Amino acid sequence: MNSVPSSHKAGLRRITRRSLLRSAAAGIFGWAAGIETSAARSSKHPPNILFILADDLGYADVSCYGRPDLKTPSVDRLAAKGLRFTQAYANSAVCSATRTALITGRYQYRLRIGLEEPLARNPDVGLPPEQPTLPSLLKRVGYSSTLVGKWHLGVLPKFGPLKSGYDHFYGFRGGAVDYFSHRSSLGNEDLWDDDIAIHQAGYLTDLLGKRTVEVINGYAKTRQPFLISLHFNAPHWPWEAAGDQAESERIRRLGPELYDFDGGSQKTYQRMIEEMDRQVGRVLEALDRNGSTENTIVIFTSDNGGERFADTWPFTGRKTELLEGGLRIPTLISWPAQIPQGRTTDQVAISMDWLPTLLSAARARPDTAYPSDGMDLLPILTQHATPAPRKLFWRYKANAQRAARSGDYKYLKILDNTFLFNVVEDPLERANLKEREKDIYARLVREWHAWNASMLPEIKESYTDSFSGEQLADHFGAKKADGVPDIPIPPDDQ
Numbered sequence: 001m002n003s004v005p006s007s008h009k010a011g012l013r014r015i016t017r018r019s020l021l022r023s024a025a026a027g028i029f030g031w032a033a034g035i036e037t038s039a040a041r042s043s044k045h046p047p048n049i050l051f052i053l054a055d056d057l058g059y060a061d062v063s064c065y066g067r068p069d070l071k072t073p074s075v076d077r078l079a080a081k082g083l084r085f086t087q088a089y090a091n092s093a094v095c096s097a098t099r100t101a102l103i104t105g106r107y108q109y110r111l112r113i114g115l116e117e118p119l120a121r122n123p124d125v126g127l128p129p130e131q132p133t134l135p136s137l138l139k140r141v142g143y144s145s146t147l148v149g150k151w152h153l154g155v156l157p158k159f160g161p162l163k164s165g166y167d168h169f170y171g172f173r174g175g176a177v178d179y180f181s182h183r184s185s186l187g188n189e190d191l192w193d194d195d196i197a198i199h200q201a202g203y204l205t206d207l208l209g210k211r212t213v214e215v216i217n218g219y220a221k222t223r224q225p226f227l228i229s230l231h232f233n234a235p236h237w238p239w240e241a242a243g244d245q246a247e248s249e250r251i252r253r254l255g256p257e258l259y260d261f262d263g264g265s266q267k268t269y270q271r272m273i274e275e276m277d278r279q280v281g282r283v284l285e286a287l288d289r290n291g292s293t294e295n296t297i298v299i300f301t302s303d304n305g306g307e308r309f310a311d312t313w314p315f316t317g318r319k320t321e322l323l324e325g326g327l328r329i330p331t332l333i334s335w336p337a338q339i340p341q342g343r344t345t346d347q348v349a350i351s352m353d354w355l356p357t358l359l360s361a362a363r364a365r366p367d368t369a370y371p372s373d374g375m376d377l378l379p380i381l382t383q384h385a386t387p388a389p390r391k392l393f394w395r396y397k398a399n400a401q402r403a404a405r406s407g408d409y410k411y412l413k414i415l416d417n418t419f420l421f422n423v424v425e426d427p428l429e430r431a432n433l434k435e436r437e438k439d440i441y442a443r444l445v446r447e448w449h450a451w452n453a454s455m456l457p458e459i460k461e462s463y464t465d466s467f468s469g470e471q472l473a474d475h476f477g478a479k480k481a482d483g484v485p486d487i488p489i490p491p492d493d494q
Contacts, residue, residue: 046141046225046362047335048296049355050216052280053102053148053229055095055236057307058074059328060313062271067311070270074281075332078300079436081100082334083381084344090304091351091407093319093326093396094118094465095175095262096152096353099302103133103153103164105355105372108454109395113443115462117320117397118175119152121186122463126154132367135173135227136165136354141364144224147171148212150232162195169194172204176258176357177233179240180248187256203242203366205234205272213286220290225362231284232453233382234276237307237374239264241271261471267308295337295362296360301356302329308343308472314427320466322403322412323429338382356402357381393451397458398481402477402488404448409437420444441490447491 002166038105043352059065062072064079075249091101091108100108104127108114110122126131135145146168147161152175154160161169172190177183182204184190191198200207212230219226238260247347251260280300289294305326307311307319331349338361352374359366360378379385392404402413408424420434420441466481 012302016017045295046143047337048126048139048219048225048292049132049143049227049358049362050283050296050356051227051229052283052298052300053149053231053275054300054302055231055233055320056304056310057235057273057302057311057330058308058310058318059310059315059325059330060237062077062308062330064332065330066313069266070274072273072277074277074284075280075300075330077284078298078334079342080334081336081341082298082332082339085331085333085349086344086346088326088329088331089350089392090302090329092117092394093321095150095303095306099150099153100127101352102115102303102354103127103135103348104131104317104370105134105352105366105374106370107352107373107393107455112249113153115397115456115459117464119154120175120463123155123158126159126184130161131164132370133165134358135167135229136198137359137364137367137399138227138362139165139167140224141362142225143227143362143364144168144219144222145229145312145422146215147229147231148215149208150175150233151231156195158167160195162436170215171208171231172233176236176238177204178238178248178251178258179233180245181252182259183252185258187258203275205232205275205279206242207231209230209282210281213423216283216286216290216292220292227358230280235269235272235307235309237264239272239309241266241268242275244268264309266309287469293336295335297333297358298333299333301331301351303351305329306316307445308467316428318467320398322329322401322414323395324410324423324427326392327403333381335381339449342350345380345387347377348390348392350374350390350392353377394446395452395455395458397462397464397483397485398479400486400488401456402448404444404451406444406447408442409433409444411441416444445491449488452488453490457487460485 060067062075064076066070070143090098092098097108097114145166147166149171151161151173155173161233170193174184174190178192182189238251238258247250287296304319312325315323315324315328333339356372356374357377360376392405404411408422410421410423412419419432421429464481467475468480469476469478469491
């Protein structure tokens, strides 16, 4: 049962009904003011946006990307009715850093919070409220927005979804919660409706799906364009599928921490993904019932590569690593009104591309004081444009990891080991070409150093995470991250 006081329930009804209806007229006016004056253009209703983000989902963890031992018909529906990326990347190998890039459209290393890998128990670090975000920029052209699920970009009183552009929020603020008790590693319950802490029984994946259906129904009544960010915690640990309350209680008895190195299995992980897929299906059905499917952009992706039970084939590596398995993510987009169905694209894409792409689709303007580092993918998606070459860069403090992708080639550094791979021909990253292709290797190293000089430097105070040989058997010999920053010297200065 929901233990929210009746007085607060009434307030919530005012938020979800009266305030949405009241803002609809202002929203439509804002849309009209922000678009081109062409009659043909202005007659089109702006697209709704539903952004579905899984947590720690591996590249091949859904059946349309090749996983043979589970079925994800709802995610597969998006592939059949839209476009599937084969070369999509996360901005980071962990969640809050990628989420920073996703919501700002910029390399996360431009912001203090982006140095956290991931954000962990630092109340003074978060996404600055003055930073323009996807929801705040869409609001300027009449969109209303709701975040359902995971935030992980800072805690109250300084930071939060409502301070960074979202109109409504239902979910949790930290990096992980128990699926049944909804408690965090601090031992407190972490479930919120806007900025009000609530208690509500239920398996969290189901609760997030149910609330998203309610939000879609509410927006359909107002006819206001909307952004819904549905950020699942699945399939992030603790390893609890629907019906696994006994496992939740076992973990609770061990102490406040949720780290679950003695739990989980392939079967549990599969069930967690399948339950998430069922909730994706409920949400897509809600769009169908409300006649919203045709003009709704639906994106499904992950915040980083998979964790210990994930399928990252055909790549090696996992979360916390700049190997392809830690960065490559499943990415699907459906927009029946504009995007042809059943296609795939080899376009290289990254999380921060979605802000300029969605602003373009909504005919909203970016903030010129905060230019995006991402690429507008809309011509690729809607006009069969030829894939554009990309240069992308990463770094990760644990194990002094650095990476750059240029064309088909990737520069990679882990500790003192350096590599050059052709990740199109060699996605497993086995054949080190740095001596065979010395000019390409030297160029990518120089370009990485030039890019890194434009970002905030690594600092000792920021948290970084990695797996050790004690935690994962296939990481034998690996030590736990010490958090010491690596300040690389450009080749020309050595």
